[in-house]
Amino acid sequence: MNKFCSQLVGFRLTSSKVFLSILFILGNSLLAIEPIILTENRGEYPLGLHLEILEDKEGTLTIDDVQKPKMEKLWFKSQWEVPNFGLSKNVYWARFKIQSQSKKDHYLEIAYPPMDKIDFYILSEGENIIHKKAGDFLPFKERDVQYRNYVFRIVPNENPKTYYLRFETESPMQFPLTLWTSVSLTEKINGEMLGFGLYYGTMLVMILYNLFLFLSVRDKSYLYYIGYIASFLCYLASVNGIGFEYLWQDYPFFNSMIPSTIAVTLFFSTLFTQSFLQTSIHAKTINKLLTTVSVSSLIIALASTKLSYSLSIRITSTIVLIFVILAIVSSATVLKAGYRPARYFLYAWIVLLFGGIIFTLMNFGILPRTFLTNYGMQFGSAFEVILLSLGLADRINELKRQNELANIKTLEAEQRSNKVKDEFLANLSHEIKTPLTIVYAYSEMLTTGKDYSDEVKEYSKEIYTHAQKLNDYVSDVMFVTDLESNLQLQRSTVDLEKLVGYVIKQHQSLVEEKDVFIELNLGEHTNFHCDEILLEKALSAIIKNAIVYNNQGGKIRIESEITLSHFQHLQITITDTGIGISLEFHEKVFEKFFRVDSSLTYTVSGVGVGLYIAKKIIELHSGSIELQSELEKGTKVKIVLPSI
Template identity: 30%
Template structure:
């Protein structure tokens, strides 16, 4: 009896040991501040309905990063950590994500639950007990107490959650560092704004106005990500917090117009010009989405299109630089830096890169660099434009002189070319007639006669849905290994020998060869003209191929050579048949029937013909069919399969 009790006790300890060891106790002392990332545990409430009493009994996962990053989730997330106070100081919890739409904080001490904080980005700013751009709250814990802290958060924006606890001295230090960075950011952007505003009033150039508006819009957006715009610009209108996607769309429209003007992208550069116009239209549509319930999708699309736009800007800058626009070098450097750092930021908020101070602030660092470098580019362009005007005047004069000389030379050359061209036209006419006859022959060689005739008469061939065909796939076993022992010419010779025999067998049984793909051979019965014997025809062809390969194997082995061996798979069902492409026409078939036929081949065996249940139902009275059972096929689940033999 004691042994049984001891066994149950050991099992109990093993069962609870993960919960005992997974959660680390956070101990905070006088003057300390602690980053909570590695101490956190989280649970994703997919029901979005759990209360704190229910959340405490769930199984939590442990964070393995200094900054907890759950990317985009449509569910409530419960986060917890255990805290012991070893200080007489007050303890403050900071959650540095200003776009959390809902956040609730609970402290549980000796089984008693205390709701410490309730708020979110969709509530007026004045409701916050501590007026901070992020979520800052005082925890009701005194010296010697040990409490479990639970947070419930929800947002349609990425759940990047830098969290820390701190005593007032540490909190003050953290805010000094935090405010130092944002002071540097705001100061840099303010300098660039005022500088370009001064230049605009001096030269009255539209591109400076576009750039000033871009700086203004981007600053409001980026400060909005951190909560400053909410705190200082629209504290009583929290709904604007979820419209940041519209702001980034508007800002990107302005910078696109600026870039096209700055880099002189006109309709002459068709691809670059219309791509730019296309991005403006796309941003307009995304901006509209941000006023719908799918605003989080709008922000995500805006971020994705921002990356594409950055690449577009860099590409256009490179082209413009090599076209002689020297000021494009600053533009190129600025946007390259920005693209790299924006990519780091987006990968961070989507959980690909581990979050730290640099990665979570990389977009703002990149924005500062880009704004400064574009300001240099604008300043440099004024001087460059003056020099370009002088150079262009000289070039025009020289060009006029060269044109006069060229005109005389071209007139003489044109007369000679007329004579030559007349003779060429006669030769080309004869060649065209020969090529027409040759193309007719080639067309009949690669397309079914019915399809070839339709293509010649109408210039196109319509794709057709054929309700029932039988598709065959044959594949050489260990082709790579066999090919290593053959020279390229011998390898092609062997494949050609086998596939030529296959072609004759297919023709014998009225089966249409579709194509060869490397060492695979594909054909289909019942097309282009449907018939009722397609399944039987294809299986007869398949069995004859295996008979040929058996004789072929014997001959190869007598010579001491390695023969080709094949798996053959067959499936019956509907397909769409037609011509692919506008060059190198190829008659092909599509549909799940083709995929299943391929799975029949890959699930078969050497020397066997493996068929599906659909094919079996057509030929079960004509052949011996051996049921293999349900065989798992890649991406198709378990499928009934049969080996087929002659009666």
Template identity: 30%
Template sequence: MTKRICLFVFLSVLALAKVAQAGTVVLQPGRDSYLVHAVVDVLEDPTGRLSFDEISKDPSVVAFRQYDVGQFSFGFTKSAYWFRFEVLNPAAIPHDMVLVMRTAWLDTISIYQPDGAGGYKETRLGDTLPFSARLHPHPQFLLDLQARPGPQTYYLRISSTQAFLSPIELWDAQAFHDNDRLLLAYFGMFYGVVVVMLLYNAFIWVSTRDRSYLYYCLYLGAFFIMNFSYNGFSFQYLWPDSPRWSNWTYTSWVFLYQLMAIIFAMVFLETAKRLPRMHRLLSLFLYVMSAAWLISILFASPVFHNATGVYFVFLYSPLTAVAGFLAWRSGFRAARFFVVASMGNLVGAFITAMTVSGFMPYSFVSFHAVEFGILADVILLSLALADRIKYLRLQNETAEKAIIEQKLQSNELLRQAKDDLERIVSERTAELRKARDEAERLSRVDALTGAFNRRYFNEVAALEFAKVRRLHQPLSVISFDIDLFKQINDNHGHAAGDEVIKAAARVSRNAVREIDFVARIGGEEFAILLPGSTIEQAAATAERLRELVIAEQVSYQGKQLAFTASFGVAQLKDSDQSFEALLQRADEMMYRAKNLGRNRVAA
């Protein structure tokens, strides 16, 4: 009877929550995240002078309005906005949550949460503060929130001179950190692709001195710093103590990216020779954009300056696409790839600009559309550059052959000239192949440690998995993670943490056989592939490596840093359908070792 009464009370609370005001988030068992921005109540403060005491005195007097469209973008505005929402925890115990504001460029954020004594405590965030002032070292804004039993009302005040786009989410604390690893993996993959393509094309430029490759590298570099900036990583890693610089450079990187994109289009399409009218139009657009950039910095308000950079996106993208189409129509074969690539970039940049400006609802896909567009752009423009080189080479070969045939009367001299030409082409081809091989090598190696990266580890592991299945040989994996690595970073700095990671990689490579494969697969996580080793042999190797790690001392700024690691060992089973199952068991053993007290081997 008592159980039935409790169940009835719980269902009644949920039913009442569903008819409560729009700004209520009801915590549900088994649910990890909630879209707060879809249910908040909103109050616009055009003057920015309203205080918390004024807006929280009498809810019936303060003109909050329900905001349930889920878009949560107000474009570019000088107004501050107040948001109110309620969290209803029907459980009898508090629940640890994380309030997440996804936009990295918000200037000032004030969060008011109940203090448990009838009042409110204020927490301030925003990119006008140094990065060290954040509660969590994260490019987005995070706040720990403890949802006490029953209803609790929370308030937010946000203002920004950048586009007022602020999706707000409420996460279970552990679920957020698990999900955040996936998001960081996405960014790691994306920036890795951009950097690899930049280096690849830089090697080609060094080899060929074709300035199209140079301007393409500058274009990719401008996109990288722009994207790295507005996703919050530049403030976190490049200038964490310079919030003013970070705020002013957001829009400058947007302008720089557009300028480099237009200059690259003009060089690649040879508009000065093929499309003189379009060349003059593009040149005029460059001057107008540069003037707007300078004038808005010197004389305009920050809001107008930031809006100008975004609104120019709506002009530059179609303009470059039109230039590519005209070059294609004029008979320039390589322009066909440029047009298709420009369309991908155009659509992606346009959707992102529409989202940032408040004309489209926010979603992960729409906000990051420019990144998806640039991936297609990178692939297609690489094909375009290769096709352009082939086209120009054919032109050069035809012209050189005509000149040789006109000047040389002897067949022997003609043959010798053709041999020389083939030798030059062969040398150039070899140089390009060397640049390609070097870029491929860099894509397989972890830049910090010199060990192999996760991408190459997965490729080798797949091959070994197929091999041992065919030959019926044993295969084992060691997965290990540096213990208490966050404390090393917090106490000694990220540079010290990097030295510890490099030391772990160095010890691992020296402790295993030549046929074993060591890779860094995460921040401080490593994996070792041991072909032909049983679980007993792998465990012995892991124990030896654990002792070597204990004995390793890292010298940093006059200090000797010691560290330990936890190891998990697993052997391939007949029931394993893929290598991922083996790696997952090794990871589980590693976490078991950590749970048992760290600095040990679990198999």
């Protein structure tokens, strides 16, 4: 009985082994890869759904290991057009089989430039394994095809061939695989390069355009904007392989700088946000947070060269998300406060955020890799640049509008101030005139009285003289107020020779005191049309200056002539040999209440309105006044007036 049981158990065990062996053989046959048939009339073969994938968590498997029968159960059929596993430390294997009915060469493209290491194995019966390497850790010149993506040449073979790929990277793990004929691949590359050319060309034009605007208007916003666009282009050039293909072929190290370029982009975009939105004025709390983000981004830009790629990407992605939220909130806040350009900024960052979210979700394996998700960042940034450029243009208009409003307010304030000042001066002058009249009367009485000593009369005469000066000052100040109140001209025919003679006679005592010689050369035609009282006051101010600022025993020459241009004009020139005026003060001497700061001017009394009054009167006559002078070489004042 025991013997029978033993035989029965042995039979069952043998049967089980046979059954499992049959299942294993059947399983292997079921899991066998279906070859991709290459035909003459087809140029593109997406491989995503034709792949089998193996996850190597330890990263230790070799090509021999993954071919062993015991590993078959670990392979699984790809369910994605583009396998995407996000940020993963694991190594992934992929395999596919090809059977060619075409004599054309085909090319395997791995359209993911940030992939660090790629091992490509070609297997076929009776042949050795062919091993090729690629990845952004290797110099660009070692690639089979000099192209931004990884491309391997596949020779046609009627017998099925199996191909293995090993992928290892710190960037998001995805491997978009496509098989192309040479013609189809060339067409694809040409179209792609056209798109990249348009995109990068547009961005470079925007950089140059904004650089020109910065040099023109000196607004820091344009400089930050240029930095933002330039650093963003560096980031995209790293991600899509354009930079490696055209800029740093012999320096694979730069391919690991993507987190740094993101951080630098974040730094400039933060500065641009603060400057463009004027957050220090409109949103002070958010401005402090943005400052924290900008400082953090600089630290990350430096630290990412030491940290692992995946950790750096996670940190920068988090801070970018924080910044975008702050940018949108701050733009909405500033827009609510009434700052119009903020609307362009808000729309721009919403568009970029949408493109960035799509791209980020694709990198983390949440969204599939498609044309839209792969180039979402480029689309978003292109629209963003356009909107921000419109925003900068609107910002210029807004600043102009604000400046105009500020100028209007300043002008109104100045007008109010002038009105108050004029009223004050008028009242003050009126109040001073009353006691001056009394001073005149008493000083004249003391001077002419018979009952007073010579000493008293001398003092009285001095009082009278200074009272007269004070009266002249008050009269000048009051006249300035009248001039600025749209004074109307009372024109009549005037003889210039008589007018000049009258003015010189007014200042005869000064002429004698300075021993000045006055030479007159007034020509034949001296009659002209003007307001005699006003012009007398203008000439009086100029001739008086020529006397009092002249050297002892100096000369003054007064000339006139009729000049013809489009109309007939009378030109009057007054030249002296006095102390002269420094070039830096030539325009200022015509300003109200201005006096040249020198020891000589303080020896001459005055309030600094003489030349201001003269200029205003001449301009009322539609004329012009010009001053030419050098220190210690005298002064020439040229007046041009319409003679009719």
